[in-house]
Amino acid sequence: MTELAILWSILLAQVMLALAMAFALYRIVKGPHAQDRVLGLDALYINAMLMLVAFGVRTANTVYFETALIIALLGFVSSIAFAKFLMRGEIIE
């Protein structure tokens, strides 16, 4: 019974995360300004990382957790770089 519960809850969580990714993608495509698109990208990478974590729980494979950490790190750096670029027009001064 508990196995069934966890399988269904993982499926539900993955559907919700996929929906959240679709919403973030909509903001990237539609976003009126560049800042909105960067925000959409930020939301997208967080949800993608959570999707990978959900896959990791489903398959009981630890590789997904390393991947999630790397995505979190690179996503943070990229959104900082984007914000800096929007603020100054250059990244490395």
Added chain:
Amino acid sequence: MGGQIEAIITLLVALIMIVGASFSLLAALGVIRFPDLYTRMHAASKAGTVGSGLLLFAAGLHSLDPAIFARALAAFVFFVLTAPISAHLLAKAAHQAGYRMSRLSVIDQLPQKEEARSL
């Protein structure tokens, strides 16, 4: 007895996972529905952090392995540290570039440069 505890942990993981995913979904809904960048960012960085924290906690709990749990905890701490930084920097960039708040917002206490080009 041991089996019972494992069953309880599994049900708890299922519950936390659904709650965390709903928080993430609500954050993304806020990113779509709010009128301007600042309110959208408010939804994304607060609810997004809660959602990711709950999901990572659930994943760490499910593995029943201290190494994995430490990794999930590290990822969560990293998120708590970095989400405000990126949100703040992006909001500052937007404000400096002259991104106006929506007409629904009440007051903007950060002085805006007059010559800033309006987006």
